[in-house]
Amino acid sequence: SSELTQDPAVSVALGQTVRITCQGDSLRSYLATWFQQKPGQAPVVVIYGKNNRPSGIPDRFSGSTSGNTASLTITGAQAEDEADYYCNSRDSSGNHLLFGGGTKLTVL
Amino acid sequence: QVQLQQWGAGLLKPSETLSLTCAVYGGSFSGYYWSWIRQPPGKGLEWIGEINHRGGTNNNPSLKSRVTISVDTSNNQFSLKLSSVTAADTAVYYCARGLEKETFHYQYYYMDVWGKGTTVTVSS
DSSP, rough: OOOOOOOOOEEEEESSSSEEEEEEEGGTTSSSSSEEEEEOOOOOEEBBTTTOTTTOOOTEEEEEETEEEEEESSSSOOGOEEEEEEEEEEOTSSEEEEOOOEEEEEEO | OOOEEEEEEEETTTTTOEEEEEEEEOOOOOTSSSEEEEEETTTTOOEEEETTTOOOOEEOOGGGGGGEEEEEEETTTEEEEEOOHHHGOOOOEEEEEEEEEESSSSSEEEEEEEEEEEEEEEEO
């Protein structure tokens, strides 16, 4: 398969935990990267590899993978976490890159 | 700290060729993949293609033969040309640095540094 599938929209109450998922056959071969994108800004990596966070990303962001599904978990969501989130990986051939369709996270 | 600075024409007519360049400052050019990604208004991210420092390229099959990505290692720059543009090519175009890691148990790829984006509009 050459697709990564995400739910279009997810909401979470302030301070609660939310999981954003990404499904695709390529995730059995390559771990996903998760990007956060706010309006008018370039995407920013929040999780890469086996649950690695770049410097400056709060530890409430975490990642995991099971089978063909990658998950981004935000534990104790904050208002500033409201954004679009995209997953990304190589495809199964290793020659191309895939993006999920994106998940719009609303913090209530 | 590595920075990517990108530039190029922002307004094109249908059938023209889009041309963008991305310069790499503050870091090595070798050992990385250098990608172009675009985002149409109100839509998601789409990978266009990539090049490594040796000039090896991979492109999105959906864009077929319209894409040319080249590298100028002497100036730490890489470029995108997209031919025969239409209104569907209207988007914010980003350049990004990619890194691939492989261990015994898993492998992953991530793009850790991005340009600020260039808005390209195709209109007659």
